[in-house]
Amino acid sequence: MQISRQDMLRAYRRMSTIRAFEERLHVENRTGEIAGFIHLYAGQEAIAVGVCETLTDRDYIISTHRGHGHSIAKGCDVTAMMLEIYGRRDGMCKGRSGSMHIADLEKGMLGANAIVGGGPPIAVGAAIASKVKKDGSVAVSFSGDGASNQGTVFEAMNMAVVLKVPKVFVFENNGYSEHTGASYGVGADDPVKRIAGFGIPVWQADGTDFFSVHEAARQATEHARSGNGPSAVYAEAMRYFGHFEGDPQLYRAKGEVEALRSGNDCLLNFRRRTIEGALLEAAELDEIDRETAETVEEAVAAARAAPPPPPEAVLEDVYATY
Template sequence: MMISRERKEWIYKTMNRIRCFELKAQSLFEQNKLRGSVHLYVGQEAIAATVCSLLRDDDYITSTHRGHGHCIAKGATLDKAMAELMGKATGYCKGRGGSMHIADFTKGNLGANAIVGGGIPIATGAALAAKLRGSDQVAVSFFGDGASNQGTFHESLNLASVWKLPAIYICENNYYAISVPVTQSTSVEDISVRGTAYSMPGFTVDGNDVSDIYEVVEQAIKRAREGKGPSLIECKTYRYLGHWLGDPQPYRSRDEIEFWKQNKDPIKRMREFMLECGEFTSEELDQIEQAAAKEAEDAAEFALNSPDPDPATLLEDVFYEEEQ
């Protein structure tokens, strides 16, 4: 798979920005400086970074409760994202959305969603809107293995196929829906085979391998832009941390977690791939990693120093007021 040097660099930068952001969010949470709980994307960074590297600003995404990575990959700045997690007025949603509801319409990010499977029909609707307008925009829905068993998944794929919508459904199968192993909740070994029931291509890829993801997503986007309809892509991956911070994780072993960290880490694998390509030096990749770490630290400082929302603005943005 031929990926340009510039795109490899963008993907690697984005993966590191996501990882550093999430680890900093974990640290702030443990210091009791975040509002509410957070669900972190550590270990799954290759998916959001690779998929969004192939999208335009006017393409759409919908996200999940584990959505920081998608938001960042679709163009969110770390400072405003961190401010949103901390409930600050300088956040993307003025501190009112928090971790699970970040949105930025200027970048096509229609929002994270705390409802399991809630983003799937929203992306389907965005794809329908794009088709009705006659544009070549695409809509991508990110969701987990648990959401593939929701009615919204099946209803959306059915209509997307009937109407040949420019939708791409990305299932991030990290093997656990909260604490339930996918083998105990899902009737098929590969979720991608469900695409067959709705007359659309279904692919299962290594969700921790940038090249594997890139090739299939590029094909799906091309198909969607050409009016040939939707695709279902299952990315098998793994989250290193609990379902939420504080999750005791009795449902899996430390050995299992360490195996993924040591053998399948997406950032480590991407770094090795970039060095093997001969287009990057270790020093260049070190600089990318250091820049991402600094950006996350700066984002935390920005958020910590940002004001809380003014109570007087409580009802702003709640009701639509038509301009006279």
């Protein structure tokens, strides 16, 4: 399907924002000012953005422990996110979630999740709510190759089929589950066939190509939204940084990341495709890169200057009230 010029520019802005955010966090994390674990998403931007560009604010997503890219792709505020990662009072979750539990219900971002495979069952819950309320929303879960082997994910896939709910399972194979290669850890010869074995139609995409992911996600989302039950997207794209910040990455081949960055980068692929196809101009993409770098710069400055939560706030929001 043809994507409008305005939508292409927004998609590039989101991919560029994720890249700038992640590259900067890689640097900031070394200052010691950020508490807790950070898992960077750079390299996989086309998947988060390709999928989320087919969704609206009414739709739900649930992320993984690698949640910054999914949050930005769903439209979360970058400064509020940065404040949150710095543990500040005015962060997106009042400084309580940090990187790994970041959430924004107003944007339909149900949260990052430290439990590998914890997201799909929650998203099935959101999809059940959508079906009961008949509000036309879909619920999307992102899961890595490692998570795709978890029992929770298998149960969620089966339940989504049985209850025929509007749920999209997105599987992101980034080559590794922590330090274990996907080619070893995923037992199925063909992960796509394994998903299909649950009775879920799968749209396969090139995870380094925004347009490929967008088209697959568009069809998968439409399938789920139209009352046909769950669907899935399967895409491969390697991460550029370690499993977590501080990972010495001894399990990776020398030069592996450099080759990915120069040979198959999703932002460069987007540029090539849109400029060579005379869809967009290099200057306007350069301008977006400049603006996103500035946004991230301002977000870091705001986060550094912001106050932490007051100690007495630790007792707030402990119990939900109905």
